[in-house]
Every structure is written in structure tokens, then in C-alpha cells.
Amino acid sequence: MTVSRRLFVTAAVTTAVAASSSSLALAAPGPAGTAAAAAPEPPYRIPISSKDSPDEVVAKASQVRPTERQIAWQRLEQTAFLHFGVNTFTGLEWGTGDEDPDVFQPSGLDTDQWARALRDGGFKLAILTVKHHDGFVLYPSRYTRHSVVSSSWRNGKGDVLRSFADSLRRYGIKVGVYISPADENQYLHGVYANGSARSPRTIPTPVEGDDRSGAAAVRSFTLDATDYGAHMLNQLYEVLTEYGPVDEVWFDGAQGRIPPEKVETYDWDSWYAVIRALAPNATVAVRGPDVRWVGNEGGLARENEWSVVPVKDSGNGSIDYALKYDAPDQGSRDALADARAVAQYVQWWPAECDVSIRPGWFHHEDEQPKSVEQLTDIWFRSVGRNSVLLLNIPPDRRGLLPDADVARLREFRERIGRELPEDLARDARARGDGRRPSYAVDGDPDTAWACPAPSRGTLTVDLGRAREVDRIRLGEDIRRGQQLEHAVIEARVTEGAGWSVVTGVDTVGASRVLTLATPVRAREWRLRVTGARGAVRLAEFGLYRSRV
Incomplete structure (x- = not known):
């Protein structure tokens, strides 16, 4: 978020550890046991050193593969963020932690309205700010009173997270949660940044009158954490065990607005361990092992x-x-060579591009949503550049997405549909060297044309008749890594004549969309791989004529 990331020193992101200094127990109440070994991950992270030559680092990078979680996440392409909380009612972007919880009064909360608007806008996953930096929690947590239970809204019985999760699933949208590592309220209570040492903590930590005590299904964890780290672990436990399957957990690296001599060293290893145990299919972003912030x-x-x-x-x-x-x-090759002196690994760490539909991350009455043209440009420069778009749409004080934003989301989806209508190359006649050229035009991301060698391969598509094209969509089979470093796209603009270069591309990855300033009319099109780290597997070669 705008405020949060500008105020921490680095945009550090993280990797999960299957085994760390934290000992993890997955057991019924009683003596802690040992967690069952997880299925082995693909080589999503490979060690490198300053002793590796530039070519050796590139060779290692060519062997890196994404996890199933990462593949599923990259195929979402377009996800949503919903910033909602006490800031919605105070007008702040970063709360103070001492707000009166009774300020939270959404007069017409309708999370079904959110879900319908997101579905109609083409979103497949949405993330709710369950807790922002102020520490106010949108569900009735056992570990803080700075939450909906202390608001007179719905007589203290409200639960925004419950409503959000139920509505999203009802409309076929995956559920994501954002729980801020920073917590101004817990700082005021002497928990956040109190200098406590990491020590083994039992999670969930029992509280007075705990409704979970004695429940045979309760799983316990023993994890290393500070006082505040344990507070976060307990809230993660609640969210991940009481609200159904969670598909993404989103952290940033914000520190609270605390004196410079105060700092909270986050217990990332323990947080990741409990997420992996309770939500093994959840992507952890952007301060996480699965996804990085684009910058x-x-x-x-x-x-x-x-x-x-x-x-x-x-x-x-x-x-x-x-x-x-x-x-x-x-x-790139140059970047990998430059990083050898300080890097320990090359890792599959795809980029997420976050942006708000309005100037602020929380709703402000005097702001207006971005235009369709602005959103379309962002789409082409995020989804069209091997990244996932995370678009924030903040609910207003009523607890509704504003009418202007709802209309803009629908217009945005319709615009992308006109930019990329019918794929003219779908199931067209394809030929080329290598293996199975038809797989590049069959519309299946799990099948691909395999180039014959790392740095060469030619794929030709015959549309059957001359067609105008001004959008080209490419996609690698990322299960085999990201390999392409350069390719040329050509067309035979005059039947029986030679090939004319239309455009070129240096990287593809999961998704690359190229736009041509002037439409090109041709029956035959071809792609020539001229540079790669390993043998390219091209899962998509799409040709479109926009209707804008």
C-alpha cells in the first residue's frame, strides 16, 4: 500500500522454510508431535555464489521451476484488493491505533455487492484488509478488543471477514487476507516492538473462556516468536482455521510509526510455517516466498x-x-551477473503489480476512479508483461463499492474483451520444427510447442485466409521455467512473397501481450526463437484484431 511501503527501508520479500529454528507441531491437544514431511517442492530456488561464472548462473536460472501454488496464482492474472476499516471513517490512510472502535459504522454493508462487482469485473481472487497498520480487526478476535466487537455496529456481533469470505465463495471468487505486520494498537499496549526475545510459543495460546479448549480437532504448534510475533500467529491461526479455505495471505514489510530505536523483527519463518500447515495451497505475497512486489x-x-x-x-x-x-x-543475464557478489539464490519469484483504482488506498469522498483508458494501459503493462495485476477497489462508508467504481470495473472488463476478442490463431494449421507445433494454438496452457534447441525454433501458423492482426499474445509453459530471451514475429504480407518482420520480443514468461500500432494483414504468421536459456516451450501464440 502507498503509505506502508514508502515508510519501510527496504522492500524485502521472503522465502518459506520447511524447517527452521521454529519447531512445528501438528497435533491434537497433548504432547507436540513432529509435522509430517511435505511433498517435495520443485527447484523453485537454487543456490548460487560469487564463484559461479555468468554463464553458470544463467544455466542455474534456466533450471528454476515454479511451485503449483505459483502456477495457479500466475494464471489468475487479475486480482483485487479491498481496503476497508477504521480509516474508511477517519479519512486517514495510516491509522493511529487509538481510534474509538465505535467509529466503524458501515450503514449498509453488502459483501454480496462487492462479490458481484468483482465477478463482473473479471476478478478471480480478492484480498481483504483484515487488519491494517492501526491494528483494528474486522472479525471478533480473541486476542484484541480493538476490533468489530468493540463497535456498536451490529451490537458488537459483526464479522466483516465472515461476510466477505462467504460472499466471495458464493460468486466463485477465491479468498485472500491481508494482515498487517505493523500494529499501532499493539504498540500502545506494549506488545509490538517491546524488545522481547524469540522463544517457543504455543499456538493457539489459550485465553480465558476459550471456546476451543478441549476440542479434539484443535491442532497445536510450537513456534519461535517474540511477544508480538505470537500475537500475529494467534490471529493467523484464527483466520486460517475458522473462515474456510484461504487462497492468498498478503503481507507487506511496514514497521509501525515508532521511535527509531524501536523495531519489531518479524518472525517470518514461524508465520510461514503456520500458513503452510493450515493453508498449504495459499500463496504468500508480497513479503513472502511465492510472490514479490514489482517495485x-x-x-x-x-x-x-x-x-x-x-x-x-x-x-x-x-x-x-x-x-x-x-x-x-x-x-536478465546482466542482472544475474551483477548480483553474484551478494546473492545466495536464484528463485522463481513472479511480480505482482499493485495499484488503487482511486488515488488513495482507502475510500475518500473527494476522489474519483481511474478512467477505462488508464486501467487498460495498466493491464497491458502488468498482465501483458508477465505479472499479475492487483487492483484496489475500496468500499465506502456505507460498506458498498461506489457506483462509479462498479461501473468502471464492468467497463474495464468489456474494454479488455474488445482489445483481445476472438483468437484468430485458435486451432489454426500450425507447422514448425521441434515437437507438436499445434499445441501452441490449442488454447490449453498445459500443452506447448517444444523448440528443438535452446536458441532456435520456428513456428508457422496459417490462418486460412488473410486477416488483420494488431494484438499478439504469447505464453510459455512455465512448468518448464522461463526460457525465452528473444524472438522475432513475422508475417507474409504478400502471398507468395518473403517474410516481413512485424515485431520482436525479449521475454515472455506466463503472459506477454504485444500491441501493433498499425494492423498487419496476412494469412501466414510465424515466430522465430533466436535466443533462449533453455529449450523454449511455447503454450500460446495468439493473434487478435482489436475492436476498440
């Missing part, structure tokens, strides 16, 4: 966005960018 809050990826990037250790199960978080190049 800006304008929703814009780099022209060439690599999913494999160099990273370095930063403690407590966390990793950080080896290069500057907003460096113009994170994963």
Missing part, C-alpha cells in the same frame, strides 16, 4: 519482467532482493 505502486511491470530473480538472505526465514527492489532489470 512501484502504479501497477506497472518492467518491459522485460523475469520470474526468476537473484535473492539474498535477510534473516528469520526472510529473503530480500539481491538488486535494488525498483531496479529497471531484475533477471
